[in-house]
Amino acid sequence: MSTAIVWFRRDLRLADHPALHAAAAAHDRIVALYVHAPEEEGQGAPGAAGRWWLHHSLAALDASLRARGGQLTVVAGSSLDALRALIAATGAEAVYLNRIYEPHLVRRDAKVRKALEAEGIAVQSFNGSLWSEPDAIVTKQGGPYKVFTPFWRVLRTHVEDRAPWEVPRLSLYPVSDDLPGLVPIDSLALLPTLDWAKGFAEWTPGERGARGMLELFADDALAHYTEGRDLPARHGTSRLSPHLHWGEISPIQIAAFLRERAAKRRNGADPEPFLRQLGWREFSQYLLYHFPTTTRKNFNPAFDAFRWARRDAHALRRWKEGRTGIPIVDAGMRELWATGWMHNRVRMLVASLLTKNLRQHWTLGERWFRDTLVDADLANNVMGWQWVAGSGADAAPYFRIFNPVSQSEKFDPDGAYIRRWVPELADAPGRLVHAPWEDPAFLKASGYPLPLVDLKTSREAALTAYRNLRHAPAETAGEPAA
Structure with missing residues (x-):
């Protein structure tokens, strides 16, 4: 029986998850892994508010996997050590992951891939967070864009490259407390010790919360987005940014949903101004990838x-x-x-x-x-x-x-x-x-x-x-x- 590890990172969802989609198609059983290793993330490690979100997002993902007969295997420590231990315990022959384009993690992932492949483990990575790979969009001179508008003209042609994938049929590795290094999410101590985050209760981290926020935006604010997004007293923006950061929803899902909803409602709502704002998010990722010292x-x-x-x-x-x-x-x-x-x-x-x-x-x-x-x-x-x-x-x-x-x-x-x-x-x-x-x-x-x-x-x-x-x-x- 073929087993693969899907290494979840900032892609805490099951739908439109390229690594999970590919692993489920190629293997009999899936081990879902999250490694808590903030020291490997450099400046990209979550701050106090981000850790609060991460705690609840991990819990939501774990609940989704348990509803399907599995679990989220959570380990704290070295990513490479965690992968090696889990490979030994489960007999996994491959590791699947979605790429992160931050400088520290690009280097970390390259080291992990090199080490595992030297040990005979296949490693496959995918783009699970952007419309286009950062190195796929270049100027006529072959270099990276430094101005948004020409960048967006090219990126916009990639927005409909594929439709979002549904949650694949999953055969998950049986729930077991004997897996090496397994720790409960609570033991990661992600929640603040002070009674500071009580106001965060208005948020619902996780894939379901992301979908709910997208539906609310499409129904309530999209039709007036151009003028409403500048008014702080109104619900004029999507508030999808934390869900996007933690990968609880993908830009491909967002674009497809808004196009479909606008076509059905025919209420004059145009998703283009909002898609352009998502383009700014992608431009930031693109610039950091090409200019990591910024x-x-x-x-x-x-x-x-x-x-x-x-x-x-x-x-x-x-x-x-x-x-x-x-x-x-x-x-x-x-x-x-x-x-x-x-x-x-x-x-x-x-x-x-x-x-x-x-x-x-x-x-x-x-x-x-x-x-x-x-x-x-x-x-x-x-x-x-x-x-x-x-x-x-x-x-x-x-x-x-x-x-x-x-x-x-x-x-x-x-x-x-x-x-x-x-x-x-x-x-x-x-x-x-x-x-x-x-x-x-x-x-x-x-x-x-x-x-x-x-x-x-x-x-x-x-x-x-x-x-x-x-x-x-x-x-x-x-x-x-x-």
């Missing part, structure tokens, strides 16, 4: 000479706590702490305040997001921060410094989002919900803090620093403290 270095090397301000621990703490005195920024940071998520428009505003008005190094914000976002994806997070800071690919120009007051007036005109997350301003009249410092008496009575920084003065200082960028010697560039 997790810690500026994509644009000219920014190595940018004069960042000295690290300001006080300002950074107030930014993290949502006490900057800038309402839309504080609303976003408090939403993040409470729910593990932040609206994308607001992400740009909080990042702009930190990197431009406060001129704190983009890596400081990236680290905080990495620890507190349930959808903290290394590529998306790094590229998003670099885009706002101006140092990334296809980046916002240096003179684009968001004015958080005008932005909140435009995208949260009645202050509903601010009032929800900044209760001190719940009763603020009119414009004061966006700029409470304009009425000192109200500000004092509300207990809300004065602005951490003067928006106009700090904007001018940032513009000066950006204009002088080409004239600053690289050795003066400010580096954040570790």
Whole structure:
């Protein structure tokens, strides 16, 4: 009887799972394995919010496998050691996996493949997370794209390359507590020790939760996505990002479902604007694959000479706590702490305040997001921060410094989002919900803090620093403290 191991990683689903699909077609029995080895992931290892999600997603996958007569074999430690032990215990002759394109894991997977193949074990890997392999899209000169629009023109031709696969017929390795190294999910200690994540209860990690979120988006927000996605007080975005990061749903599944739903409903809902946003996710993965040092270095090397301000621990703490005195920024940071998520428009505003008005190094914000976002994806997070800071690919120009007051007036005109997350301003009249410092008496009575920084003065200082960028010697560039 032929046995294969399917090594689950950030593909915690059964449907549209290329590695599982191939293994089930070629072998009599499947061993489902998850190895918890965060030390092998480098900067891509999950932060506190991500670990919360991972705990519940693993439990959901295990429940799905148990319903089919099997289990998720969970092991903590070295991936190669875990695979070797399981191969010896089950007689598996092959390992199947879906690829991850982050630098540390590309190198780790290559070492595992080389070692196992030297021992006579077949290793097969597949693309289970993207519409196209990162090295399959190149410019006419043969190099990688650095600008999104031409990249998207090519990628868009790959979106319908295949239909999503259903869950295959599975014959799973019998449930056994005698498998080597098997540990319960609870023993991984992924859940926070503080009562911090109680607000995360609005999420439903796992494949079923991903499908439910997709259906809600298709029914509720897709028809108004173009204008609704910029309004933080509305359910105007998909909120699929954590499900995508953990591979509980694939972009192929999403595109197929939205096309089918739009065709059936005929309500004018056009999935194209949303598919383009998924294209940005893929562009981030593509850039990280081709430029792996961008997790810690500026994509644009000219920014190595940018004069960042000295690290300001006080300002950074107030930014993290949502006490900057800038309402839309504080609303976003408090939403993040409470729910593990932040609206994308607001992400740009909080990042702009930190990197431009406060001129704190983009890596400081990236680290905080990495620890507190349930959808903290290394590529998306790094590229998003670099885009706002101006140092990334296809980046916002240096003179684009968001004015958080005008932005909140435009995208949260009645202050509903601010009032929800900044209760001190719940009763603020009119414009004061966006700029409470304009009425000192109200500000004092509300207990809300004065602005951490003067928006106009700090904007001018940032513009000066950006204009002088080409004239600053690289050795003066400010580096954040570790």
